[in-house]
Amino acid sequence: MRLDNRIAAMPVPLEQWQARLERHFESLARKRSSSGFPIFALEHGLDQGELDEIASQLRSRLRAGLQLAPHWLLWVIYATERGYTYTGDEYWQSFEESTPAWEFSDRDRIKPWFRKFQKAYNGVEPSGPWAEHRRIIAWPITHAVLPRYLQREFARALYDLRFRLATMSSLEPARIGRLLAANAYATTRFQEFLQQEELTGRIVLALLGAPSGDEGREPIYRKTLDRIVADLEKIRSARGWLKETQRVVSDRFKGIGHGVAPVQRPADVRARPAEQLPHPEVRPSLLLRYSGDSIWSVVIDMPDFRGVAALNAEVASFLRRTRCRLNGAPDRKPAGWLLSGSRKSVVKTWPDQAKPLLEFERPNAYLTHLLESECRLGAGPVWLFRIGADGTALEIAGHVVRPDCDYVVVTAGDLPERHAFMSACTIDCSGVKAFKLAIPAAVGAEDTRWLHKLGLQIARTIRVWPAGMPGRNWDGEGRSEWLTTEQPCLALMHDHPVEAYALSIDRDGEQIIKAGNPGMPIYLKLPALPVGTHLLTVRARRSGALEGIASAPPEGHLQLSVREPEPWIPGVLSHAGMLVRLDPPEASLDMFWQNKVALSVLGPQGHSVYFVLHLESRDGSEILSENIGAPMELPVTPDAWSKQFGQFVKREKVAWSLLEAAAGRLVINGETLGETSFRFEHDVPPLRWVLRNEHGNIVLRLVDETGHEDEGPEASYCDMQRPLRREPFTPEACRAGLTVQRPGGLFFARRGQHSDMVVVSTGLTAGGFQGLGVSPVCDDIGTTALTLAESCRILALWRKARLAGFLADSRCQQVRNSIVLAIFERICGSTWASAESDYRRNPGSANANDNLKRCVVDGRTPGFAIVLHRDHGTMNGNFGQASAWYAELSRRYKVCTDPGLCTFALKFASAPDRIEDGYSANLDHMLGQLAAAPAILRGARLLATLCAQEQGQSIADTSLLPRWRW
Structure with a gap:
């Protein structure tokens, strides 16, 4: 036994x-x-x-x-x-x-x-x-099908898209996966997972209970599916999202046969001509926002382009990787902006009516065709905006005004003669003028004729409006927005005898509805409509009591824009009192921490907002929650935000918290104006340095997930005190972990096309305040071991690296300054370097100014430096024209006869840490030519210094002067 x-x-x-x-x-x-x-x-x-x-x-x-x-x-x-x-x-x-x-x-x-x-x-x-x-x-x-770390996001994505899934005409896995990839608000890691469209589509079918037929023919084995669902149900929010999604989508699966159809891939829409592709609704909304003191700002609100992205992978990839520009805005929006949650932007120049309201920096046949036909400004030269109670004025496309309502009229021509209905206002947008229009309860014949001259009409006396839950973006004059999950409900009311109404949708047959007594509304419910723009025509049949009085019976049109439900995206604010813009809209935590994110907040003057940062560890616990400085008065400009956040991240406690943080959330609280938040996560590239704070020491390990089969990654280190000397590390040492010695330095790794670099700062270099900084030594430049070109490449690494640790930003800036000054001293000579340092320390000194000009050409042809000093404002225009001017001046004074070298000198003088981006193949050759003719670089450096100073940039603390765009 x-x-x-x-x-x-x-x-x-x-x-x-x-x-x-x-x-x-x-x-x-x-x-x-x-x-x-x-x-x-x-x-x-x-x-x-x-x-x-x-x-x-x-x-x-x-x-x-x-x-x-x-x-x-x-x-x-x-x-x-x-x-x-x-x-x-x-x-x-x-x-x-x-x-x-x-x-x-x-x-x-x-x-x-x-x-x-x-x-x-x-x-x-x-x-x-x-x-x-x-x-x-x-x-x-x-x-692993659906790893645990993605399960919550996956359930949320299904919940957000439940109505879209319920109305899909076919349940092909690739199509479902494409819908998820194009529409799900996702972290970087989840976006990478969604790139496997066929896989994610099959997971969706399994989780939502698509009929599978015999055992074993389901998309996922039943025991495995039960395991995933059980893990999902352990997460409270995920459990609710999944059950609600299953409820909404369950009707979609009813009546579908239980046999297993052969797998068919969807037709490749990329091969179809543009005119045959679907045309989603992409017409932007134009609105005015009150800024105080009778000033109105022009805002373009772009629709969600995720429906366009869902057409195919090529279009989605184009939208994610291509920048765009709004007609009337000088700046380009970052790639992926049209797929983000907030797509409102202020324009300072009235859009050109001959062009679409949106253009991409690269052409795409389908999108060009779509924008040309669908994305245009309404016909001018007069545009009408009805003022709402929230301080926002919506465009009225029909140019119809109503009694007892206020409007803003925008005109591309001259303002009309003064009228009792008019009052002055200012529009913060060049190319147009504006005035405020207040329509009284009674409008006489002369007033009506005056309005007709402006191209405006008085509303008729048959009212139509959304009943029950109001239609979205209802402008009061026949335009509204509905969802595919809704049946539009409308009310009709007349104030004169009407026998009946004849209704038709998209001119497809008429339905007669008997009218009630004057002043008594009647209600009607339309059927659920498919995605697109629909036209409801309402034609009144007059009562016999009015025979012989009126001419043609009145007829009105209502435009119903129908779209799929758009999921709420964390950080998106719909409250009209505050407009928040983040550029780029989906920045990483590292980019945000390095103050490379432009943030602006618009809203009523006199209000303030405050910012709170929450940092989370890998297990979701909070490791930091602090206010970012004092409340800021509106409007908050990108420069003001950058200054306040820059001071915040310099605090030692905050700097060390980043090492342990896996994600961050920025909360912007405007109190009565509303609240919004943005989430940031660390990028997780295949090759990356991972930092840990172990008993007060920073330890780095290199994570290599590239799967390359070569000998191993290339890794090196540059100490802050000797920033140009690269010390190699073995792959074994990188995997085991490297303890950072004070004051820290630059860690670099590369394997194939993948690379990562981080500047880590730790400890003091001496006692007192002197120990906060570093004293870089860069005396290796120009030797056989370190060429000028290699110095520039290492300088670029110091610029591109992410930062970690206390004082990392200021110390990295010290290192970059030291390298730049050493490079220019090597090419331009020690006399020039000394003169430039004197001038940057005291730009108001006449002696320093004269000495700098004398050093440009070593006393020869002084007219060259004099003209550069006198006409340096020429460089503030178009860079191509300015470069041609500099080349011609150099030729005239016999300083340099090579226009290409003159252009290179200007670029190098302005931003030597970026020069490799455009000259990687021949950088050694171009730097050799500069070294042989240093006067051309000294002249360019003089121009860069003068232009930076003129624009208000501090030249005392930095040797990097990236003033010119090239």
């Missing part, structure tokens, strides 16, 4: 587990062969106890140094389970911590085993840019 118990307690050998799971996956593959659904390694059907037993035996076999290949399928499942619990940070670190004796070189075994699984059982294959950049870990994470 005891022997039987002992035998029963013995673990099942790995060979038996291998054979059992081979039979399981073979059976699953046979059942799915007709559906085309691929197999996931997570569909193993094992419970947690069985998984623990297998994992224990695999680890024991690994420690014993035995062969791993005979149990390749078990290792595939083991790696997939690590992928399922992946936190989105470091896969291999957690894998190695839970797998003692696993070595770095063992990673290369994983991918061939997954390849074997894919070929043997029609396993899923990772796809998309994310998989291309993470060639090994893409396999276990993809086979």
Whole structure:
């Protein structure tokens, strides 16, 4: 009896587990062969106890140094389970911590085993840019179906798009995945996951209960699906989102046959001509916002372009990667702006009526066709805006005014003669003029004729308006917006005898509705309408009592713009009292922390807003919650925000908090004006430095998920005190962890096309205030070990690197200044370097000014420097023309006869840390030419210094003067 118990307690050998799971996956593959659904390694059907037993035996076999290949399928499942619990940070670190004796070189075994699984059982294959950049870990994470760290976001995305899913005409996985990728508000990591459109579509079908027919033919194995759903239900919000989505979409699946149709890929819309593609609604809204003191600002509100992005992957990729510009705005919007939550922008120049309201910096045939036909300003030269109670004036396309209402009239011509209805106002937009128009309760014949001369009409006496829940963006004159999930409800009322109304939608037949008594409204409900713009025509049949009095019966038109429900996006504010703009709209936490995000807040004068920053650790716990300075009065400009936030991040406590932060949330509170927030997350590139604060020391480790099979990444370090000397690191040292020595420095890593760099600052360099700074030594430039070109390349790395640690920003600036000054001293000479330093310290000194001019050409042809000093304002215009002017002046004074070298000198003098971007192939040659003719660079440097000073830029603290755009 005891022997039987002992035998029963013995673990099942790995060979038996291998054979059992081979039979399981073979059976699953046979059942799915007709559906085309691929197999996931997570569909193993094992419970947690069985998984623990297998994992224990695999680890024991690994420690014993035995062969791993005979149990390749078990290792595939083991790696997939690590992928399922992946936190989105470091896969291999957690894998190695839970797998003692696993070595770095063992990673290369994983991918061939997954390849074997894919070929043997029609396993899923990772796809998309994310998989291309993470060639090994893409396999276990993809086979994990839906890793836990993405489950909450996935459930939220389904919830936001539940109505779109419920109305889809076909349930093809690729189409569903494309809908998710184009419309889901997502963090960077979730966006990467959504790039696998076919995979995400199949997960959606499984989670929402699409009929699958026989057991084994479902998109995901039932036990695996139950496991994912159970994990989702552990997250309170995700559980509610999933259940609500299933409820909304369930009717869509009713009546669908239970047979399994063959898998068909959607037609490639990219091959269709532009005129045959769908035309989503992309007409912008034009509105005026009151800014105080009778001043009105012009705002263009662009519609959501995610419906356009959902057409196909090519259009979506174009919208994400291409900048655009609004007609009338000087600046270009960042790539992806049309897909973000807030798409309102103030324009300072009235849009050109001959052009669309939006243009892209690169052409796209379909979008060009769409914008030319759909995205235009209404006909002028007069535009009418009705003033609402919230201080916003909406455009009235029909040019119809109503008694007892106030308007703003914008005209491209001269203002009309004074009238009793008019009052003065100012529009903050060049190219047009404006006045305020107050229509009284009674309008006489002369007043009506005056309005007609302006192109305006008095409203008729039959009213039509949205009943019940008001239509969105109802302008009071026949334009409103509805959702596909709604049945528009309208009310009609007349103040004179009317027998009946004849109604038609899109001129498709008429329906007669009997009219009630004058002054008594009647109500009607329209059917739910598909996406698009629809025209409701209302024609009144006059009562017989009015026969012979009136001419043609009155007829009115209502425009109903119907769209899919648009999910609420965190950080998007619909309150009209405050307009927040973030550029770029989807910045990373590193970009935000380095003050590279332009933030502005518009709103009524006299109000203030305050900013609160919340930082979260990887487990979601809060590690920092602090106000960013004092409340700021509206409007908040990007410069004012940058100054206040720059002071905030210099605080030591705040700087150290970033090391532990995985995400941040910026809350902008305007109290009565509303509140909005933006979320930022760290970028997670395939090759990256990861920082930890361990007992007061900063430790870096290099995470390499590229999957390259070469010798290993290239890694190096430049100390802040010797910023141009690169010390190499071995891959083993980078993986084990590097303790940063004070005062810190630049850590760089590259493997193939992937690279990462970070400047880490720690500790003091001396006692007192002097220890806060650094004293970089850059005496290696121009030697055989460090060429001028290599110095510029290292300088560019110091500029591009993200920052971490206390005083990282100011110390990095000191390093960059020192390198720049050393480079110019090497080319222009020590005499010039001394003269420039004197001038930058005391630009008001006449002696310093004269000395700087004398040093340009070493006393020869002084007229060259005199003319540069006198006419330096020429450089503030078009750079191409200014460059030609400088080249001609250099030729005339026999300083340089090469126009190309003159242009290079101007660019290099302004921003040497960016020069490699345009001259990477011949940088050594161009710098050699400058070194041979230094006067041309001295002249360019004089111009850069003078122009920067003239524009108010401080030249005492920085040697980088990027004033010119080139």
